[in-house]
Amino acid sequence: MSRKRMSFYFAASLSALYLAAPAFAQEWPAKPMRVVIPFAAGSVSEAIFRVMSPPVEARLGQRFVVESKPGADGHIGVGEVIRAAADGHTLLLAPTANFAVTPHLFKNLGFDPLTALDPISLLADAPLLAVIGANVPPRNLKELVEYVRASPGKYNYGSPGSGSPAHLAGAAFAQMTGNAMVYIPYKGTVPMISAMLSGDVLAAFPTLTGIIGQLKAGKLRAVAVLSRQRMAEVPDVPTSAESGFPQFTGSNWWVLAAPHGTHPRIIERLYGEFKTSLGDQEIRKRVADLGHNTIGLSPAETATFLKAESARYKSIVEIGKITAQ
Incomplete structure (x- = not known):
């Protein structure tokens, strides 16, 4: 093929692409x-x-x-x-x-x-929070880690479903304590919260939406937000990074x-x-x-x-x- 003909085909191809671009944009969404x-x-x-x-x-x-x-x-x-x-x-x-x-x-x-x-x-x-019952002694995340480590196998954590971010955050927390906790799965946030309120579960790591009512009522206590910034809805709750655990994040x-x-x-x-x-x-x-x-x-x-x-x-x-x- 001659150089002149090759140049012609190349220019034609570029023109086709150029003309197709506006047509494509007009076709979607159809x-x-x-x-x-x-x-x-x-x-x-x-x-x-x-x-x-x-x-x-x-x-x-x-x-x-x-x-x-x-x-x-x-x-x-x-x-x-x-x-x-x-x-x-x-x-x-x-x-x-x-x-x-x-x-x-x-x-x-x-x-x-x-x-x-x-x-x-x-x-x-939606950032996760480390949450415990209002009557549980620890006041912050560091104290909660120490509290669990002091009694290996005695305490548990719950989640609203296996494989959820809340479950994996709990697993990460358990690993931070030397795998000293037992995992209890629930079918949803409501039964998990009920178990926390009755004292059957020590800790959980939910999003704010499902627990805001219990936090405001003083029935549950958030000891950390698992993010690098505090949440406007709970401004007094420190982040996990502020608590000395910068790698412990989740949302x-x-x-x-x-x-x-x-x-x-x-x-x-x-x-x-x-x-x-x-x-x-x-x-x-x-x-x-x-x-x-x-x-x-x-x-x-x-x-x-x-x-x-x-x-x-x-x-x-x-x-x-x-x-x-």
Whole structure:
């Protein structure tokens, strides 16, 4: 082929790509976008998304249809999105457990969420707290560690479900005390709190939403927020870093993702629209009222975050020899 003809084909190819770019942008979204949440309807994640999404819908010219797909610890909903067409019309909104915990508890998932999904943004998170009964002697996190270490095997910790961030935070705390605690799983936050109030459980590591009433009533006491910043709702509770345990952190976060192979322009457009939405002060306040912080990490930042969190939870699972229950 002559050099002149090669130049012609090269120029034609560039022109085709250039002309295709605007057409692509106009074609998406061509219909309402499904957002699969791997939990029962009415979850806090659904409430958060419904707060954030209306401005995004207005700018995209299409609405989001939230579909709850509970079952099998979220695997059903996650798997459905992974198998969906990578055309930007099916998305996943899933938490810590589905991205960073259950892949280390279930060896036969059939997929790796970090490679089978393309992250759009870490939208929000809710820090965990170290909580004990009001009548338990320790007044801070350091005293609680010493209290447990002094009586190996005597005390326990609970969680609202195995494989949850609260469970793994409890496991990490138990490891800090020399594995001196017994784990008791519950089916939800309510029965776990009841066990704490009756004195059957020493400690738990929930998010603020499910325990704020008991904290305000003085029935439970938070000895630390497992983050690097204090929470506005409980400003007198120190962080784990302030208490001398900077590595002891944990939160329940929510990531928006798409099937792997979704066009980068779609990913970036969605990220940009949600980032703009999260900059709205009223939306930030309404998300805070649901016990969460707005985040808005970029796709690349979210991917890096997911890898780090997955590695951290893998270590906790392996050291504690934690298995699916």
